[in-house]
Amino acid sequence: MTVWHMRHLSMSSEYYTPDLGKDRDSPFARDADGKLVRRAFWLDMGDRSLVLALTQGVGAHLSNDHKRAHLRDIRREHLIDEVCVQEILPPSH
Numbered sequence: 001m002t003v004w005h006m007r008h009l010s011m012s013s014e015y016y017t018p019d020l021g022k023d024r025d026s027p028f029a030r031d032a033d034g035k036l037v038r039r040a041f042w043l044d045m046g047d048r049s050l051v052l053a054l055t056q057g058v059g060a061h062l063s064n065d066h067k068r069a070h071l072r073d074i075r076r077e078h079l080i081d082e083v084c085v086q087e088i089l090p091p092s093h
Contacts, residue, residue: 015073016059016066027058028070042074050076054083 015034018026029037036042045053053059054067062070064084071080 014065014069016062016070036073039074042070047076047079051079051082055085 015030016028017030018028020026020029025038027036027038027041031037042050054062054070059067059070067083068080071077071083
């Protein structure tokens with residue numbers, strides 16, 4: 001396996017990979033190097049708007065792991081606790 005393939009596999013497991021066939025304008029689209037194509041979309045948002053986008057908007061369906069990776073990538077780690085709500089499991093009997 002080439003270095004590019006290994007890097008692509010690890011990158012794709014870290015970041016959400018949108019189906020660009022269905023949504024070619026996805027704000028989560030990345031180039032071949034793994035960089036956000038529409039980075040300005042995220043960087044132009046205020047913190048509150050970003051929280052809403054990832055909890056109730058375009059990113060609501062993402063896993064907490066994907067949301068964390070995305071927030072780290074756009075340097076908004078301070079929002080992780082607001083965006084990634086902890087799942088509480090019922091007690092097992």
